Amino acid sequence: MTFRFSRQGLTDREAALERLFEILPGATSWAILLGMLGLSFWKPILAAVLVIAFDLYWLLRLFYMTLFLILSSLRLSLEQGTDWMARVRGLDHLGAYLQELRHNAGRASLRQRLSRWVHRRQLEAFVRSGAPERTCVVARTNAWVEKYRAALEARGLETRTITRERRDDPGAPGLRFATMHRVKGLEFDRVVIAGANEKVLPLASALDRASDDAAREDTEQQERALFYVALTRARREVLVTSHVAPSRWLTAKPAPR
Numbered sequence: 001m002t003f004r005f006s007r008q009g010l011t012d013r014e015a016a017l018e019r020l021f022e023i024l025p026g027a028t029s030w031a032i033l034l035g036m037l038g039l040s041f042w043k044p045i046l047a048a049v050l051v052i053a054f055d056l057y058w059l060l061r062l063f064y065m066t067l068f069l070i071l072s073s074l075r076l077s078l079e080q081g082t083d084w085m086a087r088v089r090g091l092d093h094l095g096a097y098l099q100e101l102r103h104n105a106g107r108a109s110l111r112q113r114l115s116r117w118v119h120r121r122q123l124e125a126f127v128r129s130g131a132p133e134r135t136c137v138v139a140r141t142n143a144w145v146e147k148y149r150a151a152l153e154a155r156g157l158e159t160r161t162i163t164r165e166r167r168d169d170p171g172a173p174g175l176r177f178a179t180m181h182r183v184k185g186l187e188f189d190r191v192v193i194a195g196a197n198e199k200v201l202p203l204a205s206a207l208d209r210a211s212d213d214a215a216r217e218d219t220e221q222q223e224r225a226l227f228y229v230a231l232t233r234a235r236r237e238v239l240v241t242s243h244v245a246p247s248r249w250l251t252a253k254p255a256p257r
Helices: 012-042 044-078 084-103 110-129 142-154 204-208 213-231
Strands: 135-139 159-161 175-179 188-193 234-240
Touching (some): 084 110
Parallel strands (some): 135 188, 159 175, 188 234
16 A cells, blocks of 8 residues: 555545544544453453553553653753764764863863763764674675775775685674675675676576576576575665666566565
């Protein structure tokens, strides 16, 4: 069902579904109230247990919201004297700014020290989340891997290629590069699948070596499985790029259910 901001153009089925979802919250509330009323005559002890459980649930929610508001109020009072524009300007030179936060507390008050400490921890977490060693550029063949690695290394990025002989070392610096075969069993925060072009995915030379249609179909399924493995190496984000002519797998419409 395509989401629309008005009822115009809805089919009868879509209009009925929309109306059902409008009625559902109120109907559920009435069903609970009437159900509890009937249950109180049929199983009064069970009804009492459910009422107590419901009250405890709302007490826990109230406790959570109260605690959240108290912590939010404390954080706001902690940041009353913060120069936010100075912090924004510091982001332009993040490395030097972090060093300043670590070593240049000066005669700051306890409140200011706490504010700087929280701010520094948040920035350090931000830096770690985008660390190059947590990102892997994946290509179908060794030739493509080397081409992308050389191009980015020429622009000053530190790189590390994962091969059969050189396994990944999570503590080593550098943007990771690997073929789709080499990333099996590995995981990264971000994966960039580069060069997802026609004749690369699926690999034309692998399809050409197939002896007949059945072998060709089997090879294409293996290529598709390899692509799937590469996609699922990402914990958080995956980016698929192509140029000239993208792989037909990227442009194909999903089969109707």
